[in-house]
Amino acid sequence: MSKRFKWILALSLMVVLSVGSVALGASKEVILATTTSTRDTGLLDVLIPIFEEKTGYNVKMIAVGTGAALALGEKGEADVLLCHAPASEMELVESGDVINRQLVMHNDFVIVGPSEDPAGVKGFKSATEALKKIADAEAVFVSRADDSGTHKKEKEVWNKLPFQPSGNAWYLEAGTGMANTLNIANEKLAYCLTDRGTYLSLKDRLDLAILVEGDAILLNIYHVMQVNPDRHKVVNGPGGQAFVEFMVSDEVQAIISEFGVDKYGSPLFFPDAGKSMEELGG
Amino acid sequence: MDLIAEGIAGALRLLIAGDREVLRIALLTLRVSGTATIISAVIGVPLGTAISLWSFRGRRRLAGFVNTGMGLPPVVVGLWVSIFLWRTGPLGFLRLMYTPTAMVIAQTIIALPIVTGFTMAGVGQLDPGIRLQMLSLGASSWQLLSILIREAKLSVLAAIMAGFGRVVAEVGASMMVGGNLLGQTRVLTTATSMEVSKGNFGFAIALSIILVGITYIINVILTRVQQQ
Numbered sequence A: 001m002s003k004r005f006k007w008i009l010a011l012s013l014m015v016v017l018s019v020g021s022v023a024l025g026a027s028k029e030v031i032l033a034t035t036t037s038t039r040d041t042g043l044l045d046v047l048i049p050i051f052e053e054k055t056g057y058n059v060k061m062i063a064v065g066t067g068a069a070l071a072l073g074e075k076g077e078a079d080v081l082l083c084h085a086p087a088s089e090m091e092l093v094e095s096g097d098v099i100n101r102q103l104v105m106h107n108d109f110v111i112v113g114p115s116e117d118p119a120g121v122k123g124f125k126s127a128t129e130a131l132k133k134i135a136d137a138e139a140v141f142v143s144r145a146d147d148s149g150t151h152k153k154e155k156e157v158w159n160k161l162p163f164q165p166s167g168n169a170w171y172l173e174a175g176t177g178m179a180n181t182l183n184i185a186n187e188k189l190a191y192c193l194t195d196r197g198t199y200l201s202l203k204d205r206l207d208l209a210i211l212v213e214g215d216a217i218l219l220n221i222y223h224v225m226q227v228n229p230d231r232h233k234v235v236n237g238p239g240g241q242a243f244v245e246f247m248v249s250d251e252v253q254a255i256i257s258e259f260g261v262d263k264y265g266s267p268l269f270f271p272d273a274g275k276s277m278e279e280l281g282g
Numbered sequence B: 001m002d003l004i005a006e007g008i009a010g011a012l013r014l015l016i017a018g019d020r021e022v023l024r025i026a027l028l029t030l031r032v033s034g035t036a037t038i039i040s041a042v043i044g045v046p047l048g049t050a051i052s053l054w055s056f057r058g059r060r061r062l063a064g065f066v067n068t069g070m071g072l073p074p075v076v077v078g079l080w081v082s083i084f085l086w087r088t089g090p091l092g093f094l095r096l097m098y099t100p101t102a103m104v105i106a107q108t109i110i111a112l113p114i115v116t117g118f119t120m121a122g123v124g125q126l127d128p129g130i131r132l133q134m135l136s137l138g139a140s141s142w143q144l145l146s147i148l149i150r151e152a153k154l155s156v157l158a159a160i161m162a163g164f165g166r167v168v169a170e171v172g173a174s175m176m177v178g179g180n181l182l183g184q185t186r187v188l189t190t191a192t193s194m195e196v197s198k199g200n201f202g203f204a205i206a207l208s209i210i211l212v213g214i215t216y217i218i219n220v221i222l223t224r225v226q227q228q
Helices: A003-024 A036-040 A043-055 A066-075 A086-095 A127-137 A149-158 A178-188 A196-205 A237-247 A250-258 B002-017 B020-053 B059-069 B074-085 B100-124 B128-136 B141-151 B153-169 B172-178 B188-197 B201-227
Strands: A029-034 A058-063 A080-083 A098-114 A141-143 A171-173 A191-195 A208-212 A219-227
Touching: A029 A043, A029 A066, A029 A237, A036 A043, A036 A058, A036 A178, A036 A196, A043 A058, A043 A237, A043 A250, A066 A080, A066 A086, A066 A149, A080 A086, A080 A237, A086 A098, A086 A149, A086 A219, A098 A127, A098 A178, A098 A196, A098 A237, A098 A250, A127 A141, A127 A149, A127 A208, A141 A178, A149 A191, A149 A219, A178 A191, A178 A196, A178 A208, A178 B188, A191 A196, A196 A208, A219 A237, B002 B201, B020 B059, B020 B100, B020 B141, B020 B153, B020 B188, B020 B201, B059 B100, B074 B100, B074 B172, B100 B141, B100 B153, B100 B172, B128 B141, B141 B153, B153 B188, B153 B201, B172 B188, B188 B201
Parallel strands: A029 A058, A029 A080, A141 A171, A141 A191
Antiparallel strands: A080 A219, A098 A191, A098 A208, A098 A219
């Protein structure tokens, strides 16, 4: 071997090791799999630094749809989940994949659309009736179509109708996050089912108005839960537990009740720690 | 038009004010893509030269592999690297998922075939006479390799530039294995993609301008070296 080759070998080894060492230091980390709405509204950007400072954990927030977040939890690829699809979450509670599931907060879903409202659904009390009217009018509707909590809710409403929207030219399946889906609906002058928080945080850039709200089926409930550390050796049990306790603590609940008031005039989420689903009417 | 003006003004503001977050994102982009490019060059340039010069068993198959690898879609690389690095995966014990190192690994897999392939093509175009001349002058294999790489400097540097260009522009793999974590694995492409999805078009335009600026500066430097 020539000297030069040895030198190159040593150099490349050094590069690999120096990059690698960065990762090995991170042992006190908590992986939080959550929905895009909690990131896109900016709520977690406020809460996570407080948690990190209090506990010394380093949080890795992976913002995906609720379906993907639950799948990551089931695989043991996350330590704690913050989701909004109660029925799907209960499946994981029953299978023992997640434990310590607690109610954190709620807001609601709304149906938004162009202010001209071509399908004429404004003011409808029933979300199901509104979707039926949109389908009858063949007005363009953009669906998340990404197995997120919002998408699950949208499917729940469609399932009350005798037909499925999928496959129709007016029904667009975006397969992307909430903010992106709202942008698409905005460009296409379409209707869309969205959580109120994300809609409010983007409202200034959208020509979409809230047309249907207040139906009990549109309640949007967020739970935090730990991935069961007994299921996977790699899961950080104490870290997950600390995050669950943090989310339902008085301090965080107070922050949630104030979050967004300065910017949007009303809170984006309503704190619910300690309440039961029945009290919320869900 | 307002949006474009707002974006450009925003980019200048961010640059002049030296916004810490943007600076950190830009530096991480350089560090990750730069490291991946260096590793790819260190392995890919000699490998490409060797494949193009020496005949050995399986050489054609290897060349075929390299050529196929040049078109590897970043999302495919992202998925497969994720499968291996997930903490319940075969290399999970390394705890590399959602770290810059994971991004370097994915980007190296993307850049290596490009650097190797372009080097292979470049060295293959050299006058075969040089090789014979060197051998007749008693050059060792390593000496021959380094002389030929120097002779093919133009194409070798083009190969490295192409590799860097591909990984610095790549978003799918970085998003998947990095997770776009603020302050840890957020690079210019994943940040741009996220800001667009959040509707912050002005900020996204600013980031995109910075990204193109970085790519331009790196390429100017490499072109200088190339033309020396």
